[in-house]
Amino acid sequence: MSIEFRWKWLQLESYSKDSFGIVLSSGDGDEYPGCGLRIYGFGYWLRIKLPPIIRPFRYRVKASTWDAATVARIGRDWYWQYLEREFGIAVNCRNHFCLYYGIQHDNSRNRSYWSCFLPWMEWTSVRWSGYGLQGEWLLDFEKDVRRWSEQRDLLPKASFVFQDFDGEVITATCHIEEREWHKGAGLFRWLRHFTKPHIRRDMSIQFSAEVGARKGSWKGGTVGHSIDLMPGELHEAAFVRYCTEQKLTYIGAQPLDAAAA
Secondary structure (H helix, E strand, C coil), X not given: CCCEEECCCEEEEECCCCCEEEEEECCCCCCCCCCEEEEEECCEEEEEECCCCCCCEEEEEECCCCCHHHHHHHCCCEEEEEECEEEEEEEECCCEEEEEXXXXXXXXXXXXXXXXXXXXXXXXXXXXXXECCCCCEEEECCCCHHHHHXXXXXXXXXXXXXXXXXXXXXXXXXXXXXXXXXXXXXXXXXXXXXXXXXXXXXXEEEEEEEECCXXXXXXXXXXXXXXXXXXXXXXXXXXXXXXXXXXXXXXXXXXXXXXXX
């Protein structure tokens, strides 16, 4: 359910279900003025406007770009720069803990902010595998980036032809991969013995040209990405489903020599 409403002193909106926190903010005196309390969790974000319990930090900045006439008109050659103060705690994306305890400088090194990943909530990658045209296991990728890229390029691939929204005929080259993660990191690696591993099988798709309504613009279309596979699904069935979901016109499979893929 999506929910959003704003009153004079209270604002409620839908938010990520994987984040929880409570943060007192001074506002930045500019785009986000005024002190407020942010509370978020269970898929909602609540902001309560408060009296100025805390105020933003401010400091003088010399206006190096002002001309003499502007300085004479204003009566000074500087202006106030405001920085937000924040105090509170939050857990984002289930496993990233954040502590806010003061001035939030633009420079991340000077921010009054500390964070860490919660090792008992972490998922550690233990396997990344490549599969063949019949969905059979072929190999586990090596961790070395260069060697991993070479192994990936040599996987047998299926090739399909489709028509984009503007009528352009494009080729998609696809292969199947699977990754496995176990619960816990560091001193909490023992949790993997009491939790079910997370396994994701997907199909990597590379297009011969840009795809989508944004192609040719400064944003550009997509040239490749991955999609999740349904149980028992192979290359063609997955790509046909993808075309249906993206409103593309599937034309058919194209023979492709695996050794040349």
